[in-house]
Amino acid sequence: MNNSTPDAGIPVLTEVIPDYQPLQDPSPPAMDAAPEAARHETPLEARARTEWTEEQWSRLESEIRERILYQVLERVDYMLEQHVRDSLADVLQVAVSGLAEEIRGGLRHTIKDVITRAVSQEITKLKTTKT
Secondary structure (H helix, E strand, O other): OOOOOOOOOOOOHHHHOOOOOOOOOOOOOOOOOOOHHHHOOOHHHHHHHHHOOHHHHHHHHHHHHHHHHHHHHHHHHHHHHHHHHHHHHHHHHHHHHHHHHHHHHHHHHHHHHHHHHHHHHHHHHHHHHHO
16 A cells, blocks of 8 residues: 555645745835835836836826726716616606507597497487387
């Protein structure tokens, strides 16, 4: 029987990553006249501020503008569609109510005329057969 475990060949974390010791800055942070944002910027921000060309900044600005525009337009499309649906629902409700009332009135008038005519014809028929 084999006594080795399946994990025997996998290195332990301490073997892969050497001991981490943060750099110690013996001097306290200097209070200079730099703006608040510059004192708290990340290394990436500092590098971007000093190393990026105008073309890179323009490209970044364009990409951000396009993303924001896309997100805003998606939201506008949704809001517009919802507004049109709500408005259309109100308009259709009024139109359907008006149309139903119009049909109901026309139907009443037609039924009244048909019944009046049928009763008149039956009475006329009864009068003629009686004599």
